[in-house]
Amino acid sequence: MSRPSSLDGPYKFDEQMFSFPPASPTHPFGHNLPELQLTRTHTKTTTRPQTPRSPPPFLPPKDLFRAAVRRVIALHRGTRFIATRNAGAEPGVDPRRANADAEYGEIQQKCIIEVADYSAVRCSLSRMTNQEFVDFMQETSSNPRQPWVKVRWINIGGISYDVIKAMSMVYDLHPLALEDVFHAHPRARSKTDYYAQHLFMRILCHELESSAQQSPDDQNHLDEFLPLPVHSPRTRRLFDLEEIRAASAQRRMQAAALAALKADERVNVHVAPMCIFLFRDGTVITIHSTPNLAMTQPITTRVLQFKTILRTSADASLLVQSLLGLVTDEAFEVITAYQEKIKKLERIILAKPSIETVRNLHILSADLMLHRRTLAPLKTLIYGLRRYDADRAAALLDLDNSAEDVREPGYMSRRSLIYLADVHDQIEQVLSQLDVIAGIGENLVDYTFNMTSYELNEVMRRLMLVTVIFLPLTVVAGYFGMNFTFMWSTSTQSDALYWAVALPILAVLVPIFTAPDLQRIRHEIQKRFLARKAEKALRG
Structure with a gap:
């Protein structure tokens, strides 16, 4: 094959079409195949x-x-x-x-x-x-x-x-x-x-x-x-x-x-x-x-x-x-x-x-x-x-050692x-x-797993709040639902006594267990109020 020709101009180049060679008839071990x-x-x-x-x-x-x-x-x-x-x-x-x-x-x-x-x-x-x-x-x-x-x-x-x-x-x-x-x-x-x-x-x-x-x-x-x-x-x-x-x-x-x-x-x-x-x-x-x-x-x-x-x-x-x-x-x-x-x-x-x-x-x-x-x-x-x-x-x-460095x-x-x-x-x-x-x-x-844990904690906390709120009511309701022959609270009183006992208990327990949430809500409201106040001060 002739060598690709050199070019005369700086931008010219030779392009040759692909022609893939066939398989060699001579095996690497030197056995020449007779039919060529x-x-x-x-x-x-x-x-x-x-x-x-x-x-x-x-x-x-x-x-x-x-x-x-x-x-x-x-x-x-x-x-x-x-x-x-x-x-x-x-x-x-x-x-x-x-x-x-x-x-x-x-x-x-x-x-x-x-x-x-x-x-x-x-x-x-x-x-x-x-x-x-x-x-x-x-x-x-x-x-x-x-x-x-x-x-x-x-x-x-x-x-x-x-x-x-x-x-x-x-x-x-x-x-x-x-x-x-x-x-x-x-x-x-x-x-x-x-x-x-x-x-x-x-x-x-x-x-x-x-x-x-x-x-x-x-x-x-x-x-x-x-x-x-x-x-x-x-x-x-x-x-x-x-x-x-x-x-x-x-x-x-x-x-x-x-x-x-x-x-x-x-x-x-x-x-x-x-x-x-x-x-x-x-x-x-x-x-x-x-x-x-x-x-x-x-x-x-x-x-x-x-x-x-x-x-x-x-x-x-x-x-x-x-x-x-x-x-x-x-x-x-x-x-x-x-x-x-x-x-x-x-x-x-x-x-x-x-x-x-x-x-x-x-x-x-x-x-x-x-x-x-x-x-x-x-x-x-x-x-x-x-x-x-x-x-x-x-x-x-x-x-060698005699040669110059x-x-x-x-x-x-x-x-x-x-x-x-x-x-x-x-x-x-x-x-x-x-x-x-x-x-x-x-x-x-890490953030994903932390958020997953936080959501799980929130679910458990909500369940806890529900339990805390309804547990006293359940105790009071169980008391008034007892099947005795004579009970002064039920024979001589109306259902007003039930609410007179249950509502004060709720009034005491609910603020105690929801105080952190109420405090967090108060802080959020204060932050929003301060942010709006700062925006108004900049606009004014």
Whole structure:
């Protein structure tokens, strides 16, 4: 495939139609299938072999059986290798190792890849598929980029082994960094690793579900290969491949059921990792876990515009700073959504507290706790870039004792460090707002239970008043209702004697037990009178 053509104008860029590559006819273990068919793909200059869905009918039965046996043997070898990888294996993911293709060759995904080359005067943007990017990397290894290109940004949506392998061969990505790309937990904390070749960052991005715009097809395609990247070698050796997939499917079912129960008043936040590689030659590589580049679209727009800081500076570290700023901006949108939600719940609770509102507050508090724990390492990451970037880069030098003390410059430029200070302030404000919202939620829960207890006490108090009022009357009525042969109070007196005894008792008991209420009513009337008097004094 020919390399995407460079552009003459600063605003022009190349756009290529997607042409997803067919399945490779060569198994990672090296068993070449005998039946191949050349078909022309959507690109104009490339023909690639493509495996048909069924063997050609003209092959003899012996060859058909042999091909089927080879497929089964290769499949069992790959499954056994993945399931029985022992603890203490070689750390990292090195595509140059002989068994790397067998171990990770099944991790295939249709990626969306953008390659942006820019400087202060020119810009070129190309969108590629998996095979087109692999061919582009092969040409890049033999033909360096043009002199006018100061920054190259490779933005990859999706994780596919063929894409990452081709890129690793050209840019010499560290095996430990690739292990974080393939094997790290989806919600592992954000971190920064310094290597001699590049700077590696793994950042958890929080964005509202409406802005994530992930289609169901993409999610289903990702779930198909989810057990392989997220399971470490130590856990994969305990189960075979089918058990791993079954366990993963069970966890997804439980997570889906739990999400359905929480879906009423929950703020849907999409949390996904983004891996960033920063090289000293001005190359920046970003890898997203899903085939979706909607999140980085604002940065791409800034790259295409002529008079922006990214273009005028042509600084790769400033591009990384812009990506970190984008992550904090997305976190601000999440915080804004939570603020609106907590105000809505507060209004409902102040009007009429209910146990349903407490349930929603419980869900909100749990989500806030999770976001607080996943966003806090990002603050440490940004602070480390500002404060210790040069020191950590200098620690990578392997100089002998006789050499002079040469201080290696950091990966981040001085201009980017200035803007990183603003990003640090933003993430600190995000974390403080999370604490405020969580505190308000806890106060609302306490207020709801206090109001419930107060209402229960009021009910019991009213029952007590009724009992106190009618108990003396009941005693008097019981006395006058006695069935004796002779009673002077009933034989010689009328019912006036009953009221003569009951009414004085009520006159004494009712004020005694209602005195706190009467006093509270008197205080309320005095407060209203003083407030109205103050208003009249201001008006006069």
